Amino acid sequence: MANRQDGFAQALDSEQRAVSWLYGRLDAARQRAEEALRTAYGRETGTRQAMVEREAMASEQARRLAQLNAVERGLCFGRIDDGSGQSTYIGRIGLRDEEHESVLIDWRAPAARPFYVATATDPGGLVRRRHLHLKDRTVVGIDDEVFDLDGMSDGDRRTLVGEAALLAALRRGRTGRMGDVVATIQTEQDRVIRSSLQGALVVQGGPGTGKTVAALHRAAYLLYTHRDTLERRGVLVVGPNPMFLRYISQVLPALGETQVVMATVGEMFPGVRARAADSPAAAVAKGDPRMAEVVARALELRQAVPGADLVVELDGLRLRVPYEVCARLRERARAVRLPHNMARKLYVSELLKELARAEARALEESLHIEELEVDDPELSEPLDLEADLDEIDLELASRRLWGEPEIRRAVDGLWPELTPQRLIDDLLASAETLRSVAPPGLAWQELVRPPGSAWTPGDVPLLDEAAELLGEEDSARRLAAREAEQEWAEHERYAREVLESTGVAEQGIFERADVLAERHADDGSGLTTADRAVADRSWAYGHVIVDEAQELSPMAWRMVMRRVPAKSLTVVGDLAQTGSAAGARSWGEVLDPYLEGRWRVERLLVNYRTPVEIMRVAADVLRAFAPEQEPPESVRSGGAEPRAVRHAVADLPALVKAELAEIGPEAGAEAGEIGAGRVGVVTPDARHAEVARLFPEGDLEAPVVVLTVGQAKGLEFDAVVVVDAQGILDQSPMGGQDLYVAVTRATRRLTVVHEGGLPDVLSRLAEKSTW
Numbered sequence: 001m002a003n004r005q006d007g008f009a010q011a012l013d014s015e016q017r018a019v020s021w022l023y024g025r026l027d028a029a030r031q032r033a034e035e036a037l038r039t040a041y042g043r044e045t046g047t048r049q050a051m052v053e054r055e056a057m058a059s060e061q062a063r064r065l066a067q068l069n070a071v072e073r074g075l076c077f078g079r080i081d082d083g084s085g086q087s088t089y090i091g092r093i094g095l096r097d098e099e100h101e102s103v104l105i106d107w108r109a110p111a112a113r114p115f116y117v118a119t120a121t122d123p124g125g126l127v128r129r130r131h132l133h134l135k136d137r138t139v140v141g142i143d144d145e146v147f148d149l150d151g152m153s154d155g156d157r158r159t160l161v162g163e164a165a166l167l168a169a170l171r172r173g174r175t176g177r178m179g180d181v182v183a184t185i186q187t188e189q190d191r192v193i194r195s196s197l198q199g200a201l202v203v204q205g206g207p208g209t210g211k212t213v214a215a216l217h218r219a220a221y222l223l224y225t226h227r228d229t230l231e232r233r234g235v236l237v238v239g240p241n242p243m244f245l246r247y248i249s250q251v252l253p254a255l256g257e258t259q260v261v262m263a264t265v266g267e268m269f270p271g272v273r274a275r276a277a278d279s280p281a282a283a284v285a286k287g288d289p290r291m292a293e294v295v296a297r298a299l300e301l302r303q304a305v306p307g308a309d310l311v312v313e314l315d316g317l318r319l320r321v322p323y324e325v326c327a328r329l330r331e332r333a334r335a336v337r338l339p340h341n342m343a344r345k346l347y348v349s350e351l352l353k354e355l356a357r358a359e360a361r362a363l364e365e366s367l368h369i370e371e372l373e374v375d376d377p378e379l380s381e382p383l384d385l386e387a388d389l390d391e392i393d394l395e396l397a398s399r400r401l402w403g404e405p406e407i408r409r410a411v412d413g414l415w416p417e418l419t420p421q422r423l424i425d426d427l428l429a430s431a432e433t434l435r436s437v438a439p440p441g442l443a444w445q446e447l448v449r450p451p452g453s454a455w456t457p458g459d460v461p462l463l464d465e466a467a468e469l470l471g472e473e474d475s476a477r478r479l480a481a482r483e484a485e486q487e488w489a490e491h492e493r494y495a496r497e498v499l500e501s502t503g504v505a506e507q508g509i510f511e512r513a514d515v516l517a518e519r520h521a522d523d524g525s526g527l528t529t530a531d532r533a534v535a536d537r538s539w540a541y542g543h544v545i546v547d548e549a550q551e552l553s554p555m556a557w558r559m560v561m562r563r564v565p566a567k568s569l570t571v572v573g574d575l576a577q578t579g580s581a582a583g584a585r586s587w588g589e590v591l592d593p594y595l596e597g598r599w600r601v602e603r604l605l606v607n608y609r610t611p612v613e614i615m616r617v618a619a620d621v622l623r624a625f626a627p628e629q630e631p632p633e634s635v636r637s638g639g640a641e642p643r644a645v646r647h648a649v650a651d652l653p654a655l656v657k658a659e660l661a662e663i664g665p666e667a668g669a670e671a672g673e674i675g676a677g678r679v680g681v682v683t684p685d686a687r688h689a690e691v692a693r694l695f696p697e698g699d700l701e702a703p704v705v706v707l708t709v710g711q712a713k714g715l716e717f718d719a720v721v722v723v724d725a726q727g728i729l730d731q732s733p734m735g736g737q738d739l740y741v742a743v744t745r746a747t748r749r750l751t752v753v754h755e756g757g758l759p760d761v762l763s764r765l766a767e768k769s770t771w
C-alpha cells in the first residue's frame with residue numbers, strides 16, 4: 001500500500017514538472033505575441049501599404065493572444081505512452097520548444113487521435129493512456145488506463161491510479177453553461193468529430209449522448225484541419241433557441257475558436273428578430289414546403305394587369321394604354337426570369353414608353369378637336385405624333401413622365417418595388433390573397449393575422465424565400481464588387497509581402513496570403529469573416545452545423561441549404577425528441593430533396609447525462625409513443641430514485657429549495673467551482689408564466705431556472721422538477737416527445753410534481769405525498 005502511494009506521489013510530482021514546463025512554454029508564446037502586438041502598433045502607417053501591414057500584424061497577434069489566453073485552463077490534459085517508451089502530451093493547442101520540436105500536441109492533430117480511440121481490445125500501439133487533472137496550474141489527479149500491462153515497467157505499474165476520468169467529469173455539478181470535453185472524448189464521438197468535411201453527416205442519438213458537445217468539437221476540429229477554406233467562408237451553428245445558444249456559447253471559445261457564427265432560425269434574416277411565437281397549427285402551415293409556392297404566387301399577384309385599359313389623367317390629358325399592351329409587357333418582364341425587383345426596371349422602362357406613346361396619342365386627339373375649327377388644307381393634314389416619336393424622344397418623355405407622381409402611382413400599382421418584409425406582411429394580413437394562392441390542403445386560415453404583427457421564427461424562412469424571389473437592387477453593389485476585385489490583386493500582393501517580410505507565416509499563425517488579404521481588403525474596418533457573414537443574407541458558409549435539427553421545418557431547411565451551397569453540413573438531432581409539429585419525422589424526408597441520398601449517418605448510443613434510474617422512466621415514455629425506438633444506454637447508475645410528488649404548484653419554492661440543498665454543496669464542491677449545481681423547473685407552455693412568477697431570478701446561470709419544454713431542449717440540470725406532466729402530454733400533438741425531453745434533462749435527480757393526476761406512462765415513479 002505504501003508503495004502504491006509513493007508511486008502515485010512520484011507520478012504526480014513528475015507530471016507536475018512536465019506540466020509546469022509546458023505552462024512555461026505557453027507564457028513564452030504569450031510574451032512573444034504581446035511583443036509582436038506592441039511592435040505592430042508601433043509601426044509606421046504613413047502609406048496605405050504600411051497601414052495594411054500594421055492592421056494585418058496587429059489583428060493576427062491579437063487573435064493569437066486571445067487564443068493563448070483561452071487555453072490557460074486545462075492546457076494539458078492527457079498523455080499517451082507507446083510500446084517504444086515514447087510519451088506524448090496532449091493539450092488544447094500545440095506548443096513547440098526552442099528547437100521547434102513539438103512538446104504538446106493539439107488534440108485535433110492526427111498524432112493525438114490514439115488518445116481518443118485506443119481501447120483495451122484495440123490499443124493501436126499504446127500501452128497507456130493517462131488523464132491529467134489540473135486545478136489552475138497544479139496537477140491534482142491522474143487517471144490511467146493500461147492497455148498492455150506487460151509492456152510497462154514495475155515502477156509504472158505501481159502508479160496506476162484513480163477512477164475513470166470520464167465518470168469524474170460526468171459527476172460534476174452543472175454550472176448553467178456547457179463545458180468542453182476535450183479530455184474525455186469517447187471513441188464513437190471522435191468518429192463524429194473527425195469525419196470528413198465533405199458532404200452531409202447526420203449525427204443521430206438519444207438524449208445526453210453528447211451530440212451537441214461532439215458537434216461543437218467537430219467545428220473546432222474542422223477549423224483546425226481546414227483553416228484555409230473555413231476561415232474565409234466561416235462556420236455557422238444553427239441552434240433551436242437563444243437560451244440554447246447561450247448555454248453552448250462558451251464551448252468554442254474555450255477551445256480557442258471565437259469566429260463561429262451562432263444563430264437560431266429566427267435570427268437568420270439580417271435585420272429581423274423573430275420575437276413572437278406561432279401556434280402549432282400555424283407553425284405546421286408555415287413550415288410546409290408548399291409555402292414556397294404560396295410566396296411565389298403571392299408575388300405574381302403583385303405583378304398586376306389592370307382590369308381594363310390603363311388610364312392615367314395627366315395635366316388634363318387621358319393617357320390610355322390598352323389592356324392587351326399591359327398584359328404583353330408583364331409577360332415580357334416575367335420572361336426574362338430575373339428576380340422581381342430587377343425585372344421591374346425593364347417593366348417600368350417599357351411601360352413608360354407606352355405611356356409616352358399614349359401621351360402623344362392623347363395630345364394628337366386634343367389637337368384634332370381644335371383642328372375642326374381651322375380651315376387650312378396644310379394644317380388639316382392627318383397628324384401622327386405617335387409615329388413621329390423616335391427612341392430619343394421616347395427616352396426623354398419617359399424620364400419626364402417618371403417624375404410625375406400620378407404616373408409613378410400607376411406604375412407602382414402594377415409592378416411595385418417590394419421588400420421581403422412588405423410582401424410577407426401583406427400576404428399574411430390578407431385572407432383573400434392567402435385563399436387564392438394556397439394549394440388545396442394547406443391550412444391557410446391558420447396564417448391570417450393583423451398587418452404589422454411581430455415576426456415569428458416561422459416567418460423567417462418565408463422572408464428568405466421572398467428575398468430570393470425579389471432580388472436586391474444591386475447594381476451599385478455589383479459595381480463596387482468589380483472595383484473591389486481590381487483592388488483585390490493589389491491587397492493580396494501586399495499581404496504576401498507582409499507575410500514574407502515579417503516572418504509571421506513561419507510562426508504558423510496563418511498560411512495563406514489570400515486569407516489575410518480577404519480579412520483586410522474590403523473597408524479597412526477590421527470586420528472578421530463572422531461579422532461579414534452575419535450581415536449578409538446571401539453569405540455562403542464553408543460548413544453549417546444544425547443542432548436539434550429535428551425541429552427545423554422543410555421551409556427552414558430551404559433557408560439553411562441556401563447558406564451552404566457546397567452542402568458541407570453536420571446535422572445533429574434525435575427524431576424521438578421532435579417537439580415542433582412542423583419538424584422532421586425522418587432524415588431522408590428533410591435531406592433527400594437537397595442531397596438525394598448523399599448523406600451519411602453516425603449513431604451515438606451511450607447516454608452520458610442521465611443515470612440509469614431516470615432513464616428507465618424516460619424509456620417508459622419513449623415506448624408509449626415510439627415503441628420501435630431504443631433509448632440510449634446510460635453510462636452511470638446509482639443516482640437518487642426519481643419520484644413523483646403530489647403538491648400544489650404554489651408551494652413549489654419549498655420543494656425546489658429542498659432539491660437545491662440535495663445537489664448544491666456537493667455538486668459545487670465536486671465541480672471545484674463556486675455556485676455549481678442547478679435546478680431546472682420544466683413546465684407546459686401554458687403554465688410557464690404562473691410558475692416563473694414563483695422564482696424571480698430565472699436566468700440560465702441562476703440556481704433555479706423555469707423553462708418550457710421548448711426552452712429546455714438541449715439543456716441539462718443537476719436536478720429537474722417537471723411540473724404538470726399531463727399538461728405537457730396534452731399541450732401539442734408532439735406531447736409524448738415533449739415529456740421525453742423533459743424527463744431526460746437531469747444529471748442526478750428527477751421529481752415530477754402533480755396536483756392529482758399522473759399520466760399512466762409515469763406509473764413507475766414511486767408515489768410520495770411529501771418530500
Ligand SMILES: Nc1ncnc2c1ncn2[C@@H]1O[C@H](COP(=O)(O)OP(=O)(O)OP(=O)(O)O)[C@@H](O)[C@H]1O
Nearest residue numbers: 181184185186207208209210211212213608609714
Ligand atoms: N465524452 C464526454 N466527456 C465528458 N462529458 C461528456 C462527454 N460526452 C458527453 N458529455 C456530457 O454529457 C452531457 C450531454 O451532452 P450533450 O448535451 O451534447 O448531449 P445531446 O446528445 O446533445 O443531448 P440532447 O439530445 O438531450 O440535447 C453534457 O453534459 C456533456 O458535457
